[in-house]
Amino acid sequence: MTVVSIVDYGVGNLRSVINALEHIGAQAELVSDPVALRKSGKLLLPGVGSYRIAMEQFQASGLADTLMERVTQDQIPMLGICVGMQLMTEHGTEDGGAPGLGLVPGVIDKFDADTMKAKGLKVPHVGFNTVRPKSGSLLFKDLGDGIDVYFTHSFRLASTGDDHVGALCNYGVDFVAAVEHEHVVATQFHPEKSQANGLAILRNFMDNF
Amino acid sequence: MLKKRLIFTLLYSKGSFMLSRNFRLQRVGNADWLNRNYNFSTIATSIDELIILNTERAEDGTTLSHEKFLSDVEKVTKGCFMPLALGGGLTSVDQIPQLMQSGADKIVVNTALFRNAEFVRAAVAKYGSQCVVASIDYRHTQDGFEIYTACGSERVEGEFTDLLAYVADLGVGEIYLNSMDKDGTGQGYWMDVLDQISAIEHLPVIMAGGAGNFEHLMEGLGSANIDAVATANLFNFVGDGLPKAREKLLAHDQNLARW
Structure with missing residues (x-):
């Protein structure tokens, strides 16, 4: 297994994701400067909290441009988790809004309050829910067609390019639970908090990308 | 559809994990133990x-x-890959980042609900309602249900339903309802309390106190008003007790996650 570099731009707790990667036998390292990022062979982009604030922090860290270069030119595999996935899209409307990295088509917007209320569903969407991977997915390889994983979020990617969908989830409406396009993958849910299912997904990222 | 949850609660004090019966604590051992x-x-x-x-x-x-x-939390959760809630004697929003650094996704507040409402509101404002679990310890008496704080030592004045409405109004994300009478007895949940919780029916409810076997968990999960069942009883679910209980719950078509 190769080393996975966790892009550390100063947001949130990275302990859980490091623990999970080490548990499956992967070697995880934190990378917080562009020079180190140039040596990485595989990236994991975490993120929590507000899209705009996370994006500002990511830009300020000086890591965003290098990450884009490594992923688009060098084609190294990357996995975004939660707000890390959200930052990979074109735009996020949260908290005044901010442009994203544009690696994934689509916009991050809040679950529609009226629709959810009419269906008696609460926002944020918190807990284990079932995702439906696309056929032939490498991220969900050998995991079947309905996998339960842990979500905690209020904003979501409503839709993306057909060739970018990795998995869908239904919470009142369908939304994109995972992105999978060539070497670019991402999950709105938290694999590091999703018991054996999440560990298997992380293992697939390490083995198949 | 969101799944219901099976939750384990560990009680901790001074380096050891504890068993509780009617809120009297007994030391069982440290993280290694x-x-x-x-x-x-x-x-x-x-x-x-x-x-x-x-x-x-x-x-x-x-x-x-x-x-x-x-540090003991980190030790015991190193091989844990599920959401984690931490609590006990919290008084300030400034304590929350440290809890999160130790892996917490949520915090649990009990006494602060009634003594330090500003803190609870501030925690909700800063980290979101999904981050704050309100823990309610209650007793059943001839006159109805009573709420206690400070590890069950102090009664909170007021009607049960009014107090629940007050707690919901603080903006908390879910309610952990713990029966002190049933706590640690293994006799089953106090299901009658569900008749009194209309004030919090818009919030997820975690049922706690009294689960002793698979049937109790089944009874709890079977109620439309309950989103999660908790047990803190290491003795009743020792060894493969809990894995077996979960398998049986799934075999009985309970809406739990599968892995």
Whole structure:
């Protein structure tokens, strides 16, 4: 297994994701400067909290441009988790809004309050829910067609390019639970908090990308 | 559709994990002991969420050895890959980042609900309602249900339903309803309390206190008003007790996550 570099731009707790990667036998390292990022062979982009604030922090860290270069030119595999996935899209409307990295088509917007209320569903969407991977997915390889994983979020990617969908989830409406396009993958849910299912997904990222 | 949850609650004090019966605590052992004697790692793969509460209190009701608590939390959760809620004697929003650094996804507040509402509101404002679990310890008397704080030592004045409405109004994300009478008895949940919770019916309810076997968990999960069932009883679900209970719950078509 190769080393996975966790892009550390100063947001949130990275302990859980490091623990999970080490548990499956992967070697995880934190990378917080562009020079180190140039040596990485595989990236994991975490993120929590507000899209705009996370994006500002990511830009300020000086890591965003290098990450884009490594992923688009060098084609190294990357996995975004939660707000890390959200930052990979074109735009996020949260908290005044901010442009994203544009690696994934689509916009991050809040679950529609009226629709959810009419269906008696609460926002944020918190807990284990079932995702439906696309056929032939490498991220969900050998995991079947309905996998339960842990979500905690209020904003979501409503839709993306057909060739970018990795998995869908239904919470009142369908939304994109995972992105999978060539070497670019991402999950709105938290694999590091999703018991054996999440560990298997992380293992697939390490083995198949 | 969101799944219901099976939750394990660990009680902690001064380096040890505790068993509780009617809120009287008995020391069982430290993190290593828990793994050795109770195969905690097996329990941990059978639950949807873990709650760890620090029950140690100073005279003023705050917790003393916060750092020790958190380092023990990290030790016991190293091989845990599910959401984690931490609590016990919390008094300030400034404590929350430290809890999150130790892996917490949520915090649990109890006494602060009634003594320090500003803190609870501030925690909700800063971290979101999904981050704040309100823990309610209650007793059943001839006159109805009564709420207690400070590890069950002080009664909160007021009607049960009014107090629940007050707690919901603080903006908390879910309610952990713990029966002190049933706590640690293994006799089953106090299901009658569900008739009194219309004030919080828009919030997820975690039922706690009294689960002793699979049937009790089944009864709890079978109620439309309950989103999660919790047990803190290491003895009743020792060894592969909890994995077996989970398998049976799934075999009985309970809406739990599968892995």
